[in-house]
Amino acid sequence: GDSVTQMEGPVTLSEEAFLTINCTYTATGYPSLFWYVQYPGEGLQLLLKATKADDKGSNKGFEATYRKETTSFHLEKGSVQVSDSAVYFCALSSTGTASKLTFGTGTRLQVTL
Amino acid sequence: DAGVTQSPTHLIKTRGQQVTLRCSPKSGHDTVSWYQQALGQGPQFIFQYYEEEERQRGNFPDRFSGHQFPNYSSELNVNALLLGDSALYLCASSSLADTYNEQFFGPGTRLTVL
Secondary structure: OOEEEEOOOOEEEEOOOOEEEOEEEEOOOOOEEEEEEEOOOOOEEEEEEEOOOOOEEEEOOEEEEOEOOOOEOOEEEOOOOHHHOEEEEEEEEOOOOOOOOEEOOOEEEEEEO | OOOOEEEOOEEEEOOOOOEEEEEEOOOOOOEEEEEEEOOOOOOEEEEEEEOOEEEEEOOOOOOEEEEEOOOOOEEEEEOOOOHHHOEEEEEEEEOOOOOOOOOEEOOOEEEEEO
């Protein structure tokens, strides 16, 4: 079945540091890939997405590239801010139209001054 | 646009009781999915509703049931509550016409079972 594996947290960085959160997946066919962010006490917000191999999703300085050869979708940001502190979830949707999302366990990011 | 709304925000129940959670989808969306997020875990898919029918179901027992109304809003019902049902329940809405399945999440209902 479908599965998503992400690096365990927490990840603690100083402001302006470079961020990488690793995500790999197992799925049938050609899934769509997503990163969601969850701020304390809130629901999930879509951060970025990629729908086919070699696509790069980007938003708010975050980027992730859909790598089919390595089944990966690593999240990166060149310079993190304190306001980026949250839990980040990698997810996939394997059967296209309005299909269920399969999530990783989440990675908590803590950014300090 | 109000986005996805859920009610109530918090709920406390005791073992064996039944609970109903409610969700209103984002304007223009026709599909509602429910997820259970245990503390420190990623959300787990419960089921999805479209045209008032259950379209997909995850690995959850029959104690979990749902309904979708003609206005696309939805309810999640859980019977015979167990301590392990304590979690954040998230509703997500989407449009079946969206090929890439962009789902929009509500703020969730925090259920505590004592």
